[in-house]
Amino acid sequence: MTLQDKINNIKSQFADAVKRLSLTKKEVSDIKNQFLGRKGSVAELFNEMKNLPPEDRSHAGKELNILKSELSTEIDNLLHSTADDSTSSPESSIDPTLPGDFIPVGSIHPIEKTIQEIKNIFGAIGFNSVYGPEIDDDYHNFEALNIPHHHPARDMQDTFYVADDVVLRTHTSNTQIHVMEEQQPPLRVIVPGRVYRNEAISVRSYCLFHQIEGLYVSQKVTFAEMKGTLEYFVKSFFGQNVKTRFRPSYFPFTEPSAEVDVSCIFCKGSGCKTCKQTGWLEILGCGMVDPDVFLKVGYDPEKWSGYAFGLGIERMTMLKYGIDDIRLFFNGDVRFLRQFR
């Protein structure tokens, strides 16, 4: 092939390349590279010049320079006339409305999410998370908590038995006793876990649920401190504008005991169906640890004082997300679970 053939070849290839009307800037610059780049086809021909007999070289050089400037001019013109890249993509033949790749996203169970959140809130003020057995003896679940056999307080919790004096724990309070038996004060723990009640399953109740128990024992702990701590918790969990109300109640293992209500998060306290028109929602029980409980675990009640509290995770979660049927937590319906990422 003569040099002229090669030049003609390049010219026709170039014409082909620029034939399409709607070239993008990127395509034009790719064409520029292909023909005029450092390793482009024109540069290749310049390279080949060294193989020509010396007498032919100056003519060839002239021809090649003409070719180069012709192509440069055309490319400059093209660059001026083409639109910005953004308006049309290099892969414009692909349908951009096709969906993205499906990447499955799983979910964390809402009860677990609530437990994590509460652990974080109490973790920030130095409460350790500890765990206790779900099956326990009567002593740890009842006796040591001031609930002897034949005490009317046993009616407050219907109990499952797996053997005489061996129960499915009715509350995480059993772990208070285990912790105090194993450790000396001061101590500050929360105990998340599963608890059981022999109650028929309905929208409002299930045969098991989750609780978080809290226990703080130190010197000169006051009821006022318990109030402050639980108010911090309520605000952290439900929001700064939620109000709390403490009212006297009864638990065999605390004295004085209190029930804590929060201003209804649905109606802001004005009264609705959820709060039975009272403006308040009951969320947790608490109280100063009863001196008899300290005696049972060998703590000196003259030296140590403290408070304990317990709250239902399902209830907190139902309030937080507006869930109206407790059974949803336990039937494993993915259409429910997928709402909790």
Added chain:
Amino acid sequence: MIISIEWLRSLVDFDLNSQDLADLLTAGGTEAESGGESILKLDLTPNRPDCMSHLGVAREVSVLSGSKLKRPEINLSESDTKVDDSFSIEIANDNECPRYAARIVRNIKVGPSPDWMSDRLEAVGIRSINNVVDVANYVLMELGHPLHTFDLNLLQGNKIVVRLANDGEKIVTLDDEERTMNKNHLLICDGEKPVALAGIMGCANSEVTESTTDILIESAFFDPITIRRGSKSLDLATEASKRFERGTDFDGLITALDRTAELLSELAGGDIDRGILDAYPNKILNEKISLQGDKASELIGCEIDEKFIEKTFAALEISCKKTKNGFTALPPTFRPDLKRDIDLIEELARVYGYETIPSDFQYDGNLTGIKIDPLKHVAELKRFLAGIGFNEISSNSLMNSKRAALFDDNILEVQNPLSNEMSVLRPSLLPGLLRSIKYNLNRSEPNLALFEHGIVFAADKKAELGRVESEHLTGIVCGQRNPQGWRSGDEPYDLFYLKGVIESLADFINVTLTDISEAKNSLLFNSEQIASVGDNVMAQIGAIRSDQLNEYDIDIPLFGFSINLDFITTMMAETSRYQPVPQFPAIVRDFTFLVANDIQAGEIEKLIKQKGTDLLTKVELVDLYAGEQVSSDNKSVSFRIKFESKERTLTDTEIDKISESIIQVTENKLGAKLR
């Protein structure tokens, strides 16, 4: 318990509507709800039997509002007949019955009650029967002490004997039920026979009827535990038993007796015998309580001054004397819950008002006991699984025993189950997962990746409390991972997917799996594979057994995994040390072997690793092919092998040498040919 506001108003002055009254009582610890303008509904805690009456609630209103309590006045006129001339009381078991008092009223006329009485009773949900029964109920609701009335002429032997029952003794109670006694039941008998089940219910044989003319009124104090045990064992709870088991007023019972006699003679026109039959062998003494001066303030966290203490105790009818460093207090006999100083402090706190106590939020900063949450790493693990598309579930720990038997032999049973469906504790997390899979399949959700973390149980006679609790994390997959993909084919949720999950998990926790291969005895799954790191099992994966699938009526294959939480969380807790980033470029070589169909990829990989020397850092199986391009009894397997050195740039020559030895050994041992 229901309180009539009109009745309450007769016992204490207040200027509150029913809602405000409910709020006042609730703030004082007696949870009350307004039931319209005329009644309150109380939700009483078991420590406050004193509030199970209108007088008791009136006392609370008086304590909390400061207004005066108006006790009912009792004007009793007795006849000349002396009560103990004709009748006597014997207590055979004075631990169970510390006090038994009675009066006799003669010549009454049974008839309807006046409207004021039947109206009040009906307001609190009690049907009016006749003036005798109504009076006993009225005094119960007014003063809180249970009373019983006998037809005196049906009592034989002119005496009452209080004794424990004999095992097997039978009585017929007022509700016409025949009941069999055991030796813990306490009976009220006449000279011949039982006439009442003490503290719970009377017997039909001595019931007051239309023709009754003479009445014996019983007002007693029974041991709370005896009554509770009796009531529980017969599954019979009455207004009387509920009060006796919580503790009644052993002094106030005389007032209740007098009040009953007074109302009876007023409404039924009887004559009251002179005097009271009062068997009270050992006087019960209320213990004095000493309260240190500043203990209340210290525990509550704000100043509770002496004036407030004295005023509050007076309103609560706690008599108190100031001492050198505090008070000596004697609680009233109607408050069995007040025994210790802390009980008095609770009274002070609730009357002071929990809402008035300031909030204090400070911490001394002594965090020496801080420990890391043992479930910290489990939480990360859950996030990992959720991140690759698993949904966490939480399922019932109680299940059907027949089903449970398909998962383990040592099933722990519940003695008093709610139903057959919940009669045992789960031995595995698989049943809950299978149940959830079935639930979702029924709701057109065919593509599922689920896991649960929780406690499973096994019965074990030798273990503490006869059981073992273990913490598990188990998952199941079902269907397609990527059902809608337009760019790729099916990506099934199957055994190889789970193998990949376990391999990524190993990467995630920074361990190198040393083996993942078929188990010798598959216990948990079919075609079980065990992933191990050295001697530790990290996970088991496999297909769900068909007997289990059948039980849950599932007709598609499912695959599951179970991980060794102890091992994984231990590894996660370890800090892996930094490895220098490679300084020298790696060399990657692809090998495609043609081997007989029965040669396993794992065998080839093992040989590659053996011959790969220290320079080999990674072997990946990148292609597996059987089809037209190869003969039917062969397959082609491609591996990508990476060589790297920490010290130098590798040369092609040395890698060529290693490659050669790999090719040779696979050919010699497995008949593999390089393609």
